[in-house]
Amino acid sequence: MADGGAAPSTSQLASQICNHIASVFSNPTGAHPPPLDELVSAVAAAAARRGKVFLYGVGREGLMLKALCMRLAHLGLSTHFVFDMTTPPIAAGDLLIASAGPGGFSTVDALCSVARSCGGEVLLLTAQPKTGSCIKHADKVCYVPAQTMADDKGDDDGGDEEEEKSSGRRPLLPMGSVYEGALFVLFEMAVYKLGEVLGQTAEEIRARHTNLE
Secondary structure, X not given: OOOOOOOOOHHHHHHHHHHHHHHHOOOOOOOOOOHHHHHHHHHHHHHXXXXXXXXXXXXXXHHHHHHHHHHHHHOOOOEEEOOOOOOOOOOOOOEEEEEOOOOOOHHHHHHHHHHHHOOOEEEEEEOOOOOOHHHHHOOEEEEOOOOOOOOOOXXXXXXXXXXXXXXXXXXXXXXXXXXXXXXXXXXXXXHHHHHHHOOOOHHHHHHOOOOOO
């Protein structure tokens, strides 16, 4: 945030948000592969075996996954968001992409468990790859090293919590906004890469967009 004086302009706020989200992809992922590589690999493998792709997330994470579901359909994949009325059963060869940024949600735990019991592969997106309850249900973990509600004590620029309180400053990206924003960027990169991997032209992708609007 700007130091005192005039309030930051719209462009300054936008730059701060975009820069903070971009910095997520410079954070180390340790033993985990880069999230883009893991996501593209899992979806490409499902496509190669003609598997269906299922997606699920709660709250704002879910909204990001719904956007990805739409684009995967545009890429020609059989994609379904869990709990939609037309979602088919998951089976062997299919892929469930689920998100649990803080590490675990009871709904996500249950769905991942069911998917695996039915022979589906589970790719879990999370910012807590060591302590989350959902990890035990995942075949692969896509580690997105971003702030979620599990670790949002300080401000979004890495400042001191007590300094933030005393100054009255609010975080620009509170709670899980950094993680959720990072998911949107990650998914856009994945769609771009998958277009190359699956040999899809811009015209083919565009042709699959609904005309019932």
